[in-house]
Amino acid sequence: MNTNQEEWFPIVTPEGETIGKATRKECHNGSKWLHPVVHLHLFNTLGELYLQKRSVYKDIQPGKWDTAVGGHVDYGEKIEEALCREVKEELGITDFIPEKLGCYLFESAIEKELVHSYKTIYTGNIYPDSSELDDGRFWSLAEIQASLGKNIFTPNFESEFLRFFSKNILSK
Numbered sequence: 001m002n003t004n005q006e007e008w009f010p011i012v013t014p015e016g017e018t019i020g021k022a023t024r025k026e027c028h029n030g031s032k033w034l035h036p037v038v039h040l041h042l043f044n045t046l047g048e049l050y051l052q053k054r055s056v057y058k059d060i061q062p063g064k065w066d067t068a069v070g071g072h073v074d075y076g077e078k079i080e081e082a083l084c085r086e087v088k089e090e091l092g093i094t095d096f097i098p099e100k101l102g103c104y105l106f107e108s109a110i111e112k113e114l115v116h117s118y119k120t121i122y123t124g125n126i127y128p129d130s131s132e133l134d135d136g137r138f139w140s141l142a143e144i145q146a147s148l149g150k151n152i153f154t155p156n157f158e159s160e161f162l163r164f165f166s167k168n169i170l171s172k
Helices: 079-091 141-147 155-164 166-170
Strands: 008-012 018-023 034-043 049-054 065-067 069-072 099-107 112-121 133-139
Touching: 008 034, 034 065, 034 079, 034 155, 049 141, 065 069, 065 155, 069 079, 079 112, 099 155, 112 155, 133 141, 155 166
Parallel strands: 034 112
Antiparallel strands: 008 018, 034 049, 034 069, 049 065, 049 133, 099 112
């Protein structure tokens, strides 16, 4: 099995066309090579959002609360395949219906991602992978809103939350 640093990611255009490939290490070394990732926002029937607490061993944003599922697309893998693989790996879920929220560019100090974001409503059991994340729980949207900007969440989650969900809070 490959280590995380030996994983191959597609390098893509802003439209998602694959134009090359690079290792995880190359994509996260400040090169800013655009590579695709998938996110799943998992809601329960009460409208609460499940968040994962990233492992302290992660190379990006360790120990912060983040999207329920987030992961890289492997070279040669379709976006929907990556989403299903990541959801199964991180939460042990195989029976969900994803709804596409959108696709956008996210850039941090060391990387640039083409984020394919989805949401789902899920009522089954969640089996978090302890090697992938340190904790996970449902948060109310108001609780998330009150915690924004306090270094609790990843910057990517905060920007995505504001992009897709803050209007739900403002309309209440």
